[in-house]
Amino acid sequence: MATKAPENEKIQIDVRPGGIAWVKINRPESLNSLTRQMIIDLARGFRSLDADDSVKVIVIHGAGRAFCSGVDLTAAEDVFKGDVRDVDTDTVFQMDRCRKPIIGAVNGFAVTAGFEICLACDILVAGRDAKFVDTHSRFGIFPSWGLSQKxxxxxxxxRAREVSLSSMVVTAEVAERWGLVNHVVEPSDVLKKAQEIAERIVKNNHDLVLRYKAVINDGLKVSLGDALALEKEKAHIFYDGMTREQFEQMKKFIAGRSSKPSSKM
Structure with missing residues (x-):
């Protein structure tokens, strides 16, 4: 059963049959700039989706001409004072702890807080019109959602120093060349491409997808040696927990795949 938010809500969450959840930042009249309540709703939304067993993949995107133009600076004091220390209402903290793969579908501007939301995604698809900008230095705002580190x-x-200290615009093509985004497509194809990737993920073993995302992301926080040891430890835990029936199912699946004729590329 799909769950869909009313059109007038600034953060819309649409859980569709098949395991893909869509999160829309829906304030196009201000290029999807974030109010305090929108930040809280995003954080709660990701926390809820993480706990929803029907959700396998999450796609986040913006309405209109932008992904997210950052925090609404007309209410900056309301946003920044106090809330930055509250993990329950911290959007990026909740995205970082989310076990489900998150795909960012980026059209137009992703500015400062919007840029940080992109960096909290696991996979990024960008339209050719996408532009990533860090304006912390320009407006005298200290980063707190991870941009200075990620x-x-x-x-x-x-490259990061130039991007952040000069507030330069990073186009979609440059972002792809630098490894910031996975795919650059026509703006009209961004959601379609994000859905294609999400559908491929959904077809895989969900338990393994969650474990794989976790070991990749956890490994990036430590040295290579420690990351390799972490992978080995997680692998032993995984295989030690498998039953004989699960091994038999694995063998049958592999046998079935190998018996199919290979398609020529």
Whole structure:
């Protein structure tokens, strides 16, 4: 049964049959800038989707001409004071702890807080019109959703310094070349491409998808040696917990796949 929010809600969550949940930032008249309540609703939304067993993959996107133009600076004090320390209402914290794969579908501007939401996604699809901008330095706002740490780990420290200290615009093509986004498509195809990726993920073993995302993301937080040891530890736990019946099912699945004729590329 699909769950759909009313059109007038600023954060819309649509859980559709098949396991894909769609999160829409729905304030197009302000390029989807975030109010305090929208940040709270996003955080609660991701927390709820993480706990929903029917949800396998989450896609987040923006309405209209932008993904998210950042925090609504007309209410900056209301947003920044106090709430930044509350993990229950911290959108990026809840995205980071979400076990489900998150796909960001980015059209138009992803600015500052919008950029940070993109960095909390596991996979990014961008329209050719997408532009990523960090304006913390321009407006005198200290980052608190991870941009100062995550961006350097994705595109390298020198590029990250230029992006953040000069507030330069990173186009979709440059973002793809730097490894920030996975795919660049026509703006009209962004949601379609995100859905294609989500559907491929849904077809896989959900338990393994959750474990795989966790070991990749946890491994990125430590040295390579520690990450390899972490993978080995998680693998032993996984296989030790498998029953004989599960091993038999695995063998049958592999046998069935190998018996099918291979398609020529």
């Amino acid at each position: 961006l350097a780990r994705v595109i390298g420290p020198n």
